[in-house]
Amino acid sequence: MAPVKNTRVLFNDVPQGYPIPGKTTVVDxxxxxxxxxxxLNGAILLKMREPTIESYPASYRIGEPIDSYGIAVVLRSEFxxxxxxxxxxxxxxxxEPFVDDTxxxxxxxxxxxxxxxxxxxxxAKKGETVFVTSGGGPxxxxxxxxxxxxxxxxxxxxxxxxxVQFMKDIGADVAFNYKTEKTLDILRDKxxxxxxxxxxxxxxxxxxxxxxxxxxxxIESGMISSYNTRSQGVRNLMHxxxxxxxxxxxxxxxxxxxxADEFYAWIPEKLASGEIKFKEQVSRGLDKVGQVIADVQxxxxxx
Amino acid sequence: MAPVKNTRVLFNDVPQGYPIPGKTTVVDxxxxxxxxxxxLNGAILLKMREPTIESYPASYRIGEPIDSYGIAVVLRSEFxxxxxxxxxxxxxxxxEPFVDDTxxxxxxxxxxxxxxxxxxxxxAKKGETVFVTSGGGPxxxxxxxxxxxxxxxxxxxxxxxxxVQFMKDIGADVAFNYKTEKTLDILRDKxxxxxxxxxxxxxxxxxxxxxxxxxxxxIESGMISSYNTRSQGVRNLMHxxxxxxxxxxxxxxxxxxxxADEFYAWIPEKLASGEIKFKEQVSRGLDKVGQVIADVQxxxxxx
Numbered sequence: 080m081a082p083v084k085n086t087r088v089l090f091n092d093v094p095q096g097y098p099i100p101g102k103t104t105v106v107d108x109x110x111x112x113x114x115x116x117x118x119l120n121g122a123i124l125l126k127m128r129e130p131t132i133e134s135y136p137a138s139y140r141i142g143e144p145i146d147s148y149g150i151a152v153v154l155r156s157e158f159x160x161x162x163x164x165x166x167x168x169x170x171x172x173x174x175e176p177f178v179d180d181t182x183x184x185x186x187x188x189x190x191x192x193x194x195x196x197x198x199x200x201x202x203a204k205k206g207e208t209v210f211v212t213s214g215g216g217p218x219x220x221x222x223x224x225x226x227x228x229x230x231x232x233x234x235x236x237x238x239x240x241x242x243v244q245f246m247k248d249i250g251a252d253v254a255f256n257y258k259t260e261k262t263l264d265i266l267r268d269k270x271x272x273x274x275x276x277x278x279x280x281x282x283x284x285x286x287x288x289x290x291x292x293x294x295x296x297x298i299e300s301g302m303i304s305s306y307n308t309r310s311q312g313v314r315n316l317m318h319x320x321x322x323x324x325x326x327x328x329x330x331x332x333x334x335x336x337x338x339a340d341e342f343y344a345w346i347p348e349k350l351a352s353g354e355i356k357f358k359e360q361v362s363r364g365l366d367k368v369g370q371v372i373a374d375v376q377x378x379x380x381x382x
Numbered sequence: 383m384a385p386v387k388n389t390r391v392l393f394n395d396v397p398q399g400y401p402i403p404g405k406t407t408v409v410d411x412x413x414x415x416x417x418x419x420x421x422l423n424g425a426i427l428l429k430m431r432e433p434t435i436e437s438y439p440a441s442y443r444i445g446e447p448i449d450s451y452g453i454a455v456v457l458r459s460e461f462x463x464x465x466x467x468x469x470x471x472x473x474x475x476x477x478e479p480f481v482d483d484t485x486x487x488x489x490x491x492x493x494x495x496x497x498x499x500x501x502x503x504x505x506a507k508k509g510e511t512v513f514v515t516s517g518g519g520p521x522x523x524x525x526x527x528x529x530x531x532x533x534x535x536x537x538x539x540x541x542x543x544x545x546v547q548f549m550k551d552i553g554a555d556v557a558f559n560y561k562t563e564k565t566l567d568i569l570r571d572k573x574x575x576x577x578x579x580x581x582x583x584x585x586x587x588x589x590x591x592x593x594x595x596x597x598x599x600x601i602e603s604g605m606i607s608s609y610n611t612r613s614q615g616v617r618n619l620m621h622x623x624x625x626x627x628x629x630x631x632x633x634x635x636x637x638x639x640x641x642a643d644e645f646y647a648w649i650p651e652k653l654a655s656g657e658i659k660f661k662e663q664v665s666r667g668l669d670k671v672g673q674v675i676a677d678v679q680x681x682x683x684x685x
Contacts, residue, residue, distance in 0.1 A: 328625065
C-alpha cells in the first residue's frame, strides 16, 4: 500500500479567551505514513470517516494532535479484541466499547450524556418544571424530549431564533433566545424550576438558583460561559443551603456501565423512527476543525 | 399569679452588612402579661430557662420577636399533647418533638446538623480526607469527631488560636487559623480533599473546589461569609463538572425523621461520658442576644 498523508489537528497554543484557528490549533498534513509498516506499539491503526465536534477533552498537549470522539474502521491491530474491519467508537486507545452499533452525535456521546445523566440525577416527577440551557444542541435537545416523555414542563433557552423554533418543534413549552430575552424575567414568569440542566454556568446559573424551588436538582453538564472568559463568579450560592439544592457534576464515561445497554436498546431506534428528533451540523475535513471548535464555543454553530 | 414582664428581642431593621445591637435588634421589656389570663389562641405558654444562639432562621418580620431553638417548660396549654410541666424543644409552635431528653447546643440542633448530614451525604470511606470549616463550633467540632470515628484524615479551620487548640484536642490531624495562615496553601500541602464541610462559602469554597479530588462531596451546611457582605462570587465552579463533585444543601429538620432515633440513642450519652467532646459559650439574659448574634457572625464568639 502506498504511503498516505496522516493529517492531524495539533494543539498549538493555549487559548487566551476564545480559540483562534491557525494559532491555537493548526492543521498539520506533513506526516506521511505507510499503513503497512507504521509501528503500532501495541495499539491499533484506525481510518476515520469524519471528525466530530462535540466534547471538551481535558489537557491537550502543545504540538500534539487533538483527540475527540469518533467512529473509525480498524486497518491493522496489535490490540486484542480489535480485528481489521471492526468499527470502533471511542476517544481513547484502546477504544471501548467495541459495539456493533457505533455512533457519534445524538446517538453517541452527547445523546448518552443527556440520557444517562437525566436518568441518574434528575429524579424527575410528572408535573415538575425543568430549565434546559443550550436546548438546541445534541445534549439539550435530547434532555427536552426526555423531560417531555416524563411529563414535565420544559423551559428551554438557546442563542438563535432557528434554535428556538427547533426547541418548540421538539416540545419545549417555553423556548426563548437568551440573546434577545432576559433569562431571569422568563424564569420568574414561567418558573419556579425543579430541575436545571446546566450547559452554560455563569450568570445563567445565578438566575437558575434564583428561580429554583426547594429541593431542586442542578445537573452540571457543562459551563461553556466559563471556558473562555474569566467569569465574575456566582454570587448567590446561598440558595443551595436555603433551598436544599443538589448540584452534581458527572462524566458520561462513568455512567456508561449502568446505562449503556438501555440507551443502545432504545435511543438509536427512536432516532431512526423520528420519535425522538435531532438536528446536526456536519463539517467535512480536518482543515475545518479549528473553525468548528471556535464556532461551538461562541455559539455560532447551527445558526 | 402576679403579672410578669414578657421580655422579647425584636427584629427592628434589616442589617446592612453586620447586625448592630440596638439598631437591627432591640430588646423590648415593655410587655407585661398575666400568666393566668393571657390568651393562648390555641397555643401554649412557655417559660424559657435561657435563650440559645445557634441557627439562622429565615424571614424575621420587622417589629416582631426573633425566634430560635430553645428548651422551655410548659406553663399553660391549649395545644393537645403538651401538658403543664412538660419540657419541649423547638423553634416553632407547636413545638415538636416532645421528647423526654431535650437539648440545645451540641446535643440539640447543631449536633443533629452535623450527625445527620454527615450520615446522609458524606459517603465517608476510611482513608479519605475531609476539610471542615468553623471546626471550633458545635457543628464543625462534631463533624471532626465523626470523621475521625470513620477513619478519615481531618483538616480543620477556625478563626482563633483557642479554637485551633480545641480542634487539635478533639482529633483534627491538621488544624489552622484561617486568619493567620493561607487556606489554599494548607489544602495544597495537606489535601487533596474528598469531603468538604462548608460552613463559610465564598473564597474558602473556591479553595476547596481547587483542592477537591474527583467525586468529592461538598456538604453545604452554611455560607456565613455571604450572610452579611456581598461576596465577589465563586469563580471556579467548573471544578464541579471536571471533578464530578456533588454539592448538597439541606435542612436538619428534613433529616430528623430518618436519623433522630439513632442520634438520641447514641450522641447525648457519648457527650455525657466525654467520648465526644464539646465546648459551649453561655450567655444569660435576653438583653445579650443582639450582641451574641453579631459576635457569632463576625466569628468573635468563643475566643
